[in-house]
Amino acid sequence: MQYIKARIAERYNRSTGETGAFWNERFCSTIIEESDNPEDYLLWLLWYIGYNPVRKRLSRNPRENFIGFINIYIIKNHEIAIKITLHDYFLKLGNTFEDCVKKFLLYEEAYLKRIAVYI
Numbered sequence: 719m720q721y722i723k724a725r726i727a728e729r730y731n732r733s734t735g736e737t738g739a740f741w742n743e744r745f746c747s748t749i750i751e752e753s754d755n756p757e758d759y760l761l762w763l764l765w766y767i768g769y770n771p772v773r774k775r776l777s778r779n780p781r782e783n784f785i786g787f788i789n790i791y792i793i794k795n796h797e798i799a800i801k802i803t804l805h806d807y808f809l810k811l812g813n814t815f816e817d818c819v820k821k822f823l824l825y826e827e828a829y830l831k832r833i834a835v836y837i
Contacts, residue, residue, distance in 0.1 A: 765829040
């Protein structure tokens with residue numbers, strides 16, 4: 719984890735001209751498969767990551783981020799510069815892509831309810 723986090727921080731700092739720490743102390747590394755409910759945790763976590771630019775006030779909606787990934791999970795055949803494969807946990811949400819999206823949007827609702835406490 720430390721190696722991965724260091725590489726991400728280096729790339730981010732290089733691309734933005736920033737310096738210093740990228741991850742602060744409150745950042746918690748959790749192995750998804752070791753959580754109490756890995757499927758729920760990952761699907762909620764995708765929204766948490768998708769909302770990072772919103773929390774940083776870089777955008778108003780994760781669907782509008784040109785570098786974001788969340789549209790891969792809600793728009794069929796959406797293309798972005800980096801190839802992203804839909805996770806099996808997402809694909810298990812339904813029999814069709816549309817069914818998966820409907821259930822995945824419930825995780826967004828849960829995420830928004832949780833952060834509403836802090837706003």
